[in-house]
Amino acid sequence: MDVFGFAVSAGGDFLRAAAVDAAHELAIFDTLARGPATLDELADVARIAPRGNTRRTHRLRALLDVLVAMGAIARSPDGPAFTTAPTPPPPRPVVARAGWGLMAEVIRSDRPLHPEGGELERRHHLHLARAGAAAARELAPFFGTTSLVDLGGGAGTYTAAFLDAAPPSATAILVDFGDVLAIARHQLADFGGRVSYRDGDARAVDAGTGHGAALLANVLHLHSPAICAGLCAAAARAVASSSGPGGVVVVKDLRVDEDRSGPLEGLLFALNMAIYTGEGDVYPTSQLRAWLAAAGLAHIDEHRLAAAPDAVVLVARRGEPASG
Numbered sequence: 001m002d003v004f005g006f007a008v009s010a011g012g013d014f015l016r017a018a019a020v021d022a023a024h025e026l027a028i029f030d031t032l033a034r035g036p037a038t039l040d041e042l043a044d045v046a047r048i049a050p051r052g053n054t055r056r057t058h059r060l061r062a063l064l065d066v067l068v069a070m071g072a073i074a075r076s077p078d079g080p081a082f083t084t085a086p087t088p089p090p091p092r093p094v095v096a097r098a099g100w101g102l103m104a105e106v107i108r109s110d111r112p113l114h115p116e117g118g119e120l121e122r123r124h125h126l127h128l129a130r131a132g133a134a135a136a137r138e139l140a141p142f143f144g145t146t147s148l149v150d151l152g153g154g155a156g157t158y159t160a161a162f163l164d165a166a167p168p169s170a171t172a173i174l175v176d177f178g179d180v181l182a183i184a185r186h187q188l189a190d191f192g193g194r195v196s197y198r199d200g201d202a203r204a205v206d207a208g209t210g211h212g213a214a215l216l217a218n219v220l221h222l223h224s225p226a227i228c229a230g231l232c233a234a235a236a237r238a239v240a241s242s243s244g245p246g247g248v249v250v251v252k253d254l255r256v257d258e259d260r261s262g263p264l265e266g267l268l269f270a271l272n273m274a275i276y277t278g279e280g281d282v283y284p285t286s287q288l289r290a291w292l293a294a295a296g297l298a299h300i301d302e303h304r305l306a307a308a309p310d311a312v313v314l315v316a317r318r319g320e321p322a323s324g
């Protein structure tokens with residue numbers, strides 16, 4: 001099973017230091033000192049897997065995005081190339097050779113790290129639950145229904161906030177993998193029969209149709225574009241109705257600008273995903289919208305959460321495209 005993301009906000013300094021260390025190791029500063037270079041040229045110098053593999057540069061791209069946002073390198077104003085920054089490159093920091101400290105190796109080999117499971121994973125989910133509680137409470141009114149399907153629901157933070165805010169008749173289905181479901185069952189025990197659980201890949205699990213809302217909270221950044229499209233399609237199926245427009249699909253995830261120039265938090269998280277997942281990434285909002293539209297959800301509203309300023313929320317339904 002895959003990984004889930006990490007507390008980048010808590011480890012941001014180490015992640016930034018690891019990025020500078022990896023840039024030295026991959027000869028990015030030395031190469032740019034000789035002149036501007038494209039992503040592919042930097043990948044060649046860094047000895048990253050051969051050309052022709054379209055995803056070969058996605059981990060390096062995530063590193064370069066962060067270095068640009070930190071001001072350690074720059075983008076050429078007149079093309080897709082990278083150049084030196086106006087200031088000298090940052091000195092190479094001393095970084096422990098574990099976790100993020102293995103960044104250069106991960107980028108070069110195209111092999112992500114796999115965090116340990118078991119107790120560490122359980123604690124990670126409980127951390128996510130605590131860290132996400134305020135955002136989950138703020139998101140609850142967006143559902144406007146008494147029936148939620150929480151796809152990739154993790155420890156159940158969003159399901160709990162939904163049920164707390166909804167009338168007692170409201171119910172939820174939480175979909176995740178078995179070991180995570182065990183944590184969710186424990187966390188959501190007080191809700192008793194109002195929550196049911198489905199074990200397996202949300203793209204394939206039968207969670208029924210006709211629900212008022214389906215949620216993908218902090219799930220898409222773990223996955224490749226193809227899997228994200230499949231998850232959005234599964235969410236759209238869960239809210240489809242034969243007798244009307246159906247319910248809403250809500251996506252909540254980290255955000256990055258369309259040109260990937262910021263915000264730094266989203267770019268750091270994308271770099272984290274590049275190290276710990278096969279093809280995870282933080283996707284621009286236009287890409288999230290495209291997956292939802294491809295799933296038949298044409299009316300899409302965009303929101304921000306005060307409790308999670310680094311995130312974007314999309315609320316999508318069938319119907320006419322949103323104007324503006």
Ligand SMILES: C[S@@+](CC[C@H](N)C(=O)[O-])C[C@H]1O[C@@H](n2cnc3c(N)ncnc32)[C@H](O)[C@@H]1O
Binds near residue numbers: 004129132156
């Ligand atoms: C970062 S956690 C987020 C959990 C929860 N939605 C939240 O925001 O607190 C991502 C969760 O999605 C689950 N997940 C990822 N891909 C999935 C898939 N294809 N099917 C079911 N669950 C999935 C993971 O197991 C994990 O529990």
